[in-house]
Amino acid sequence: MSSAPDLDLLPSDVETALRKTVRALLADRCPTAAVTAMYDGDRSLAEALWPALAADLGLAGLLVPEAFGGGGASAVEAAAVLDELGRACAPTPFLTSSVVATSVLLSCADVDVAREALGSIAAGDRTAALVVPLSTGPDASLPSITETDGLLSGAVRSVAGVIEADLMVVPVRTPAGVAVHLVESAAAAIEPVVSLDMARQLADVTLDGAVGRLALADGEAAIRSGLLAGAGLLASEQAGVARWCLEQTVAYLKVRRQFGRVVGGFQAIKHRLADLYAEVEAASAAARYAAAALAASEDVEIAARVAASYCSDVAVHAAEEAVQLCGGIAMTWEYPAHLYLKRAKADQLAWGTPSAHRAALADVVNLVVGAPPA
């Protein structure tokens, strides 16, 4: 068992300031009622919010190096943003474009088209999406778009962030493996689907003889490491979701009265909330560790999978507790708990399920069932 590196888990001043800025903007521009409206087809919040975050705050290119016009920040700052986005259940393509698609493009950055794409993402001019189902984990088989006579064809279901994207990062099956192509969204049929989490609405993508520009001929490793980074940083969003559920539930139960007293004073409730607090604290530490590991390129394989599997389940548990402990009001459309439950449940499947991450971890930490890996 390799020993774990010493990573700084306390927020830097930059991180704290960034978090504050994002929180203030979301408090102002992302009311939960507007998130709820997305379930009835009103996407005006999403259309207004992303430009504010992407261009005004310059978050679109947070992970893009300064040399390409980006923010040159690390995974730690991206994690702080995601934590805040999770707290607000905010509908933005930050995770899909600025984290996952950007991570893949960074692996292709010695190719002109990829560099250009990174520059335009950083400028807030373009938004990108990796064309795989949101449920694709770092170990899953990749979809099979194929190339014939230089044109791409195939269909991929349940892609996240593609409705918001004008640039698609497409894994393409080749005889040798998987290549990465860039395709204009306009060249594809993008069919939005009714999604469990409408604040991260999915779409089915069909390519029928679309033109692609090759970014990386041997791209499988780049895609898988982008998905792992996505899973590791999604953990911060999940920690933010869980934190909101805990805080909102505690706040409500401090004022809700039954039997002549505040409901939050009943011990059965207090103990469940204390347990949840312990889980939420642990989730935030695990997510922060994964971000620090990604930033330092150390211990990524373990750190990301530990955070992904743990935080996925904690977010779902927190949202389920929020619904149960708040009672009937939490079953209403008006009370925002359902937004977080839907986000948490969808996030649990995003970029690999907890079980899939644990199964992969078994090989890494040598807890296999059969013979140890060679």
Add this chain to the structure above:
Amino acid sequence: MTIDELRRRVAEFLAANDPGTTDRTDFLRARYDAGLAWVGFPVGHGGLGADQALQPEVDRLFAGVGAPDNDPAANGIGLGMAAPTILAYGTEEQKRRFLGPLWTGEERWCQLFSEPGAGSDLANVSTRAVRDGDGWVVNGQKVWTSQAQNARFAILVARTDPDAVKHAGLTYFLCDMTDPGVDVRPLRQITGEAEFNEVFLTDVRIPDTQRLGSEGEGWRVANTTLNNERVSIGKGGERETGMIGRVARTWREHPDRRTPQLQERLLRLWVEAEVARITGVRLVQKLADGQPGPPEGSVLKLLFARNAQELSGLEVELLGEDGLRYSDWTMVRPTHVEFTGRDAGFRYLRAKGNSIEGGTSEIIRNIVAERVLGLPAEHRADKDRPWKELAR
């Protein structure tokens, strides 16, 4: 002080004190005097006023050259609880007298807090300390006192003012366990052995110089001890140490027993152990940064207790037929407290104490709910009346 500076000091120390030839006690005393015992403690008391987070590296350097250590598992209560409390509330003279031999292990410590009528409700202790000249005379009964049979001193909470409300009438003492009035009787436990004891105190004399903190301040001082206890019970070190390390080893040693179902459970627990470890690392960093820690220490203890219990239960199942056997039920009085010692059955049984000792998990949930989340306190029938009038 930087880590490089510390490394230099350790190297200099080792050059001057050869661990291979120096007598063990002399070596440990010299290490204490050089401030390399617990580097976060002040100069003159075994430390250098450095960042305590650097301690593991210092310990690694000493271990790396095979230097003798202070056998921490034999004095967990001294190192983990008595020492930080003496540091926080002790006079200079008390720190000078007690911290050195405590650290070297020449004097081990135990904790005389719990009583038959005061477990979770610790503030209800009825052991009486009555002033007598320049000292105190103590009478009462303590229970569940781990390691009392090996201890030279005890941290003791006793009632000095029965007319005050219960939390206000307590005082904290450092009690000499060799006093003729101290009677330690083994109390056999679930594992067959007797790690803890009943302790009867009959006219035990304690000089006033061994009072820690002011008269009536015992509850506050005791809470410093308890917070440190929870931190030290929960705080993990390296990856895959403690119970997960032990159970992972069992998994690797028994390929024939592995199944996908057990593997899924083991990995879940591996992840939880790792997350608790990371949470512990963050706590240490927060403490070093001067941020308050106790609630997170309590959180860690909750996580740790559940993880250890589930892991040790899994290990018995994993071993199948061998899990049905037990090493030895003979009543012994161990010199060390080791949660992961002996065999799987022992670990399973001993881990049950993890959610009881140092404050039960229910009490910790109350504390977290009330002090961290700000939820209403439990109904208290006993809060505003003098202790002596309370129903018992």
